[in-house]
Amino acid sequence: MSQADMSKRPEEVAGMFDGVAKGYDRTNNALSGGNAVLWRVATVKAVDPKPSERVLDIAAGTGTSSAALAKSGAAVTALDFSAGMVAVGRERHPEIEFVEADATELPFEDEIFDAVTISFGLRNIVDVPKALSEMYRVLKPGGRLVICEFSTPPAPIVRAGYWAYLDVVMPLVAKVTSTNTGAYDYLGESIKAWPDQLELSVLIRSAGFTRVAYRNLTAGVVALHRGRKPAASLRRS
Template sequence: MTEQKKSSADQATSENSGSNTHDNTTHFGYETVAKADKQAKVAEVFHSVAGKYDVMNDLMSFGVHRLWKRYTIERAAVRPGQKILDIAGGTGDLTAKFSKLVGEKGQVVLADINDSMLKVGRSKLVDSGIVGNVEYVQANAESLPFPDNYFDRITIAFGLRNVTEKAKALTSMYRILKPGGKLLVLEFSKPVLPALSKVYDAYSFSLLPFMGKLVANDAQSYQYLAESIRMHPDQDTLKSMMQDSGFDEVDYTNLTGGVVALHLGKKY
């Protein structure tokens, strides 16, 4: 990582709640932007990568993202007849599994702020024969358009780091979760071993943009991905943010040495 990148990454400590010390600005990767502009910038990234999203996920994680998602599904402990919200559901990996688990009497909502991702996800699920108990909603995580106390489970996988106002989003999720329900946040986090951090940095800032250029013809979007991961709250900071939003029994599990963490919180 260059000295400039190190300096920018160090700002994450003061900015990791989703915005920096100036009320009207936030970070887009290592770039400081107006809050009003971030949503559009993130949208550009995902409009660009939507068509190659699944292929790049497999390449970037060497397929391990499937194991992270499988663990999330196991921890969700979804039962037949429940209502599930998959925020930033993208191409529908979690939604597909939840659809089978809740059955005909259950409901799964795949929500994403990005129209391109939502279309790819819908086409993928319909082509797989997953219809009937799945709905698709274009929605901003900061102001979710659902009734209070509605969902039994809410998941957001690899999406929270792209949200401008993370605390506002967590509060919105808490509002629509039923008492007794669970929120599961699967997200890139901070590796717990110094040696792993060095390897991860080298991979993120060299190989990842190269793969993005080679496969998706878009190195810039994957450079943003690497930067957005570094600017995301670490494990304990995100745990505190969830607690501040009202969640109880908040805890997290490090996966792959903390490269990814699954946070789980309950609503009483």
């Protein structure tokens, strides 16, 4: 994990999201220049939820990612450890089941979900390998993992422009739209320090997932990672 993430404790991360909960979706849309909608569509397509399935959306925040998944008719559980984000989510999406809990200690039995997904949350989790092993544990054999996360644009010119955007433009936009501008300084730092596409693929494989692959969205600003729990699952400690 990066220095930026290592220096944050889980309570600090939860407190930071409590502080931005009300304006979170508005700021998100403004900062992504509308791309957030396209990233969500691509994520739902990758998860491919069916009406008979149980889907777990980890680090669900205000439930925007969960609501997009629930449109398929699947039973979606939205999990987040920020009481502020969960409160906004419950108010906005009463049809969705919200669970307030830590992604590194999922309060579920083994092998009960058909798909587990996390959008823009893994980067904020202090112990990423532990979270990935919990995702593996609660997935049914053959179950699908989909991770949507900011990543590293492979083209140097795009990367340079994007990092300049994170350093200069994003703090200005956050100043106008957010209730906690400090949280958005953290956002830029955490994106730059986050493992790139290949490094994250290694972490996913190390947790036991097979068929690990990714595809870049918006020139690699975001990457959509997938994996499968093997059908005949090897139990991991």
